[in-house]
Amino acid sequence: NAGVMQNPRHLVRRRGQEARLRCSPMKGHSHVYWYRQLPEEGLKFMVYLQKENIIDESGMPKERFSAEFPKEGPSILRIQQVVRGDSAAYFCASSPLSGRTDYGYTFGSGTRLTVV
Amino acid sequence: AQSVTQPDIHITVSEGASLELRCNYSYGATPYLFWYVQSPGQGLQLLLKYFSGDTLVQGIKGFEAEFKRSQSSFNLRKPSVHWSDAAEYFCAVGGIDNTGFQKLVFGTGTRLLVSP
Numbered sequence: 141n142a143g144v145m146q147n148p149r150h151l152v153r154r155r156g157q158e159a160r161l162r163c164s165p166m167k168g169h170s171h172v173y174w175y176r177q178l179p180e181e182g183l184k185f186m187v188y189l190q191k192e193n194i195i196d197e198s199g200m201p202k203e204r205f206s207a208e209f210p211k212e213g214p215s216i217l218r219i220q221q222v223v224r225g226d227s228a229a230y231f232c233a234s235s236p237l238s239g240r241t242d243y244g245y246t247f248g249s250g251t252r253l254t255v256v
Numbered sequence: 257a258q259s260v261t262q263p264d265i266h267i268t269v270s271e272g273a274s275l276e277l278r279c280n281y282s283y284g285a286t287p288y289l290f291w292y293v294q295s296p297g298q299g300l301q302l303l304l305k306y307f308s309g310d311t312l313v314q315g316i317k318g319f320e321a322e323f324k325r326s327q328s329s330f331n332l333r334k335p336s337v338h339w340s341d342a343a344e345y346f347c348a349v350g351g352i353d354n355t356g357f358q359k360l361v362f363g364t365g366t367r368l369l370v371s372p
Contacts, residue, residue, distance in 0.1 A: 144299075173359065182260075182346060182362040183300075196359070231299060246359060247292075249299040 144169075144234050144248035145214075152254045159219040160204045161251045165234030173245060174207060177229040189215055205251070222255045229253075258283040258349045262363035269337050271370050277332040277366050279347035288350035289330040290360065291321055295343045303345075306330065317341070342370045 145164040153159050165172050170191050175183040185199040189209035198206065204222075209215040219226055229252045233245035259282045269275050281287055292300040304315025311323040314330050321332045330347060347363045 175362075180364075182262075182364040185359050185361070187357060194341075246356075247300040252297075 144232055144246050144249035146230075146232050146251050148250065148251060150252050150254070152256060153222045154256055155223055156221050159253055160218075161217040161230050161232075161253070162214040163217070163232030163234075163248060164214040165232075166236075166246050169234035169236050169246070171235045172209050173233045173235070174215075174217050175231045175233065177231060177250070179228070181228050183231060186217075219253075222253070224255050227253055227255045258287065258351050258361045260347050260349050260361055260363035262345075262366050263354055264366045265364070266367045266369065268324050268369040268371055271339050272336050273333075275334045275337045275341070275368070277345050277347075277368070279330045279332065279363060280328050281330060281347070281349045283349055284350050285351060286356065289323060289333065290348040291315065291319070291323075291330075291332050292348060292362075293317075294346065294365075299315070300346065303321045303332070337368075337370055339370045339372075342368055 144166055147162050151159055160163060172189045174186040175188055177183045187200050187207045188196040189207060191209055192211050204220045206218045217230060229250045231250045232248045235245050262282045267360050276283055284289045289305040290305045293303050294300050303319050304313050305324045306307050306313045306319055319332060319334050321330055321331050346367045348360045350360045
């Protein structure tokens with residue numbers, strides 16, 4: 141049973157390009173969470189999605205960032221017109237139940253985005 | 257809203273010595289508490305979690321943590337540290353925030369260095 145799969149592991153983009161980060165949850169998990177880890181900081185919540193629904197995007201920057209979790213396929217975190225400040229590690233986590241934290245999330249290995 | 261404080265940014269411990277990593281949380285109700293470990297370039301692995309019941313929780317790799325409600329603390333301990341324990345440790349609290357959604361909030365982490 142594969143864990144949470146994120147790809148790519150490393151992504152380099154020039155300023156102004158688009159970054160697409162993919163996350164496939166654990167088998168049987170239908171809830172996905174994206175977190176961002178800036179250098180020397182903890183993980184900050186960005187967005188919580190269920191299949192075809194955004195449940196909570198209170199941590200998403202208002203511009204340039206979007207997320208989706210289609211009926212088929214992985215969840216995508218999309219960053220348009222990247223800037224240097226977007227350089228960070230982006231982690232995806234999944235859980236089997238709706239928003240429940242008592243089970244703890246299963247995290248992927250992250251995508252490290254570098255904007256040059 | 258919940259919050260987590262990890263007051264120690266770095267800690268150095270000699271191999272074989274005991275370890276205690278501090279975590280203080282803020283949350284209005286009974287929290288769900290977690291400790292995660294992150295090795296360099298890796299994702300987060302769950303060490304242990306507390307929901308209710310016995311306030312001393314055993315985790316993987318010989319770690320334990322004690323929930324102290326009166327001190328709003330959930331400190332992580334290990335009686336004898338191994339060189340392979342060198343990593344970053346994150347405390348997290350889960351609970352319902354003002355959006356009505358349960359999500360994990362992380363501390364900024366403590367980096368553990370193990371000296372020979």
